[in-house]
Amino acid sequence: MTHRKYQRHGFTFIELIIAIAIIGAITTLVVLAINPTKQLQKARDGKRKSDLAVLKRVLEDWYNDKGCYPKPYQIGYGYDISGTWYDNPDPTGTNNGGIMENVSISFMCGSEPSSPSLSPYLSQLPCSPNHNKIKYKITDYVYEVLSDEVGCPQQYKIYTGLENVLDPIIADLNCIANSCGPEPAYGYNYGVTSPQSTLNQAATLYCCYVNPGVCNVCGQSTMECESSGVCLSTVYTSAQDCCTAHPGGCPR
Structure with missing residues (x-):
C-alpha cells in the first residue's frame, strides 16, 4: 500500500498573527524614529527661512x-489691531498700516x-506655509517700519514664527519664548x-518663580532668566502672559 506525503503550504493563523504583530511593531518604531510631524514642521520652517x-x-x-524701503501698504495685504482686521491700506499712502507703539506694520501673503x-523685483x-487670514497665526509674515519714517522707510524688520522651537537659530537671535516682534505684543521667534x-x-522678561511660585x-534676556535658577519653567514677555499660564502665581 502506497502512502502519499502531503507538504503543508502557507502559514497557520497563529503564525499570521505573530507576523502582523512584528510588522506593526517595526512600523511603529520607524514612524517614531522619523517623527513625520516634526519633519513637516522643519520643512515649513525651511520655507519660512527661504522666503525671508x-x-x-x-x-x-x-x-x-x-532710496526707501517699501511702505506697509506697498508690501502688505492688511493689518490687525486689537482683534479688528483691516484690509490692505489704500494706495494713496494716507493709511500706512497698523500702528503699534512707534512702528507701522502690515501682514504679507x-x-x-x-x-x-x-x-519687477x-x-x-x-506666503507662510500654513497661512490663514481668518485665524491669524504667529507663523505669518509681518512687516514693520518706524512710524516717523513711514513716508520713506530707511529700515525694516520682518518677523515670523518657527514651529520647531528647538531650532538653534532662535537662541542665536535671542528670540526664545517668542520674545521678538513689534511692541508691545512681541510673539515671534x-x-x-x-x-x-x-x-x-x-x-523685560518674566517667569513664575520656583519659590514662592509667583x-x-x-531679567532682560532669555539667557539671563534661564541661568538665574529662579524660574519654574517658561519665560514670558509680559507679566500678563505669565499670570495667564500660572493663575495661582498672580494673587489679586
Missing part, C-alpha cells in the same frame, strides 16, 4: 533703486487677493532686518 532670505535680497534691490505686487510675494537694524526684543521679572 529672498525678501531680504529683494528689498535691498528696491532700496537701491528708490502673496496669495491674498488684496496683496500688492513687487514686480518679485513676481509674487511669498525669527526674523530678518535691513542691514542697519536689529530685531526688536522684549526689554510671576515676577527674571
Whole structure:
C-alpha cells in the first residue's frame, strides 16, 4: 500500500498573527524614529527661512533703486489691531498700516487677493506655509517700519514664527519664548532686518518663580532668566502672559 506525503503550504493563523504583530511593531518604531510631524514642521520652517532670505535680497534691490524701503501698504495685504482686521491700506499712502507703539506694520501673503505686487523685483510675494487670514497665526509674515519714517522707510524688520522651537537659530537671535516682534505684543521667534537694524526684543522678561511660585521679572534676556535658577519653567514677555499660564502665581 502506497502512502502519499502531503507538504503543508502557507502559514497557520497563529503564525499570521505573530507576523502582523512584528510588522506593526517595526512600523511603529520607524514612524517614531522619523517623527513625520516634526519633519513637516522643519520643512515649513525651511520655507519660512527661504522666503525671508529672498525678501531680504529683494528689498535691498528696491532700496537701491528708490532710496526707501517699501511702505506697509506697498508690501502688505492688511493689518490687525486689537482683534479688528483691516484690509490692505489704500494706495494713496494716507493709511500706512497698523500702528503699534512707534512702528507701522502690515501682514504679507502673496496669495491674498488684496496683496500688492513687487514686480519687477518679485513676481509674487511669498506666503507662510500654513497661512490663514481668518485665524491669524504667529507663523505669518509681518512687516514693520518706524512710524516717523513711514513716508520713506530707511529700515525694516520682518518677523515670523518657527514651529520647531528647538531650532538653534532662535537662541542665536535671542528670540526664545517668542520674545521678538513689534511692541508691545512681541510673539515671534525669527526674523530678518535691513542691514542697519536689529530685531526688536522684549526689554523685560518674566517667569513664575520656583519659590514662592509667583510671576515676577527674571531679567532682560532669555539667557539671563534661564541661568538665574529662579524660574519654574517658561519665560514670558509680559507679566500678563505669565499670570495667564500660572493663575495661582498672580494673587489679586
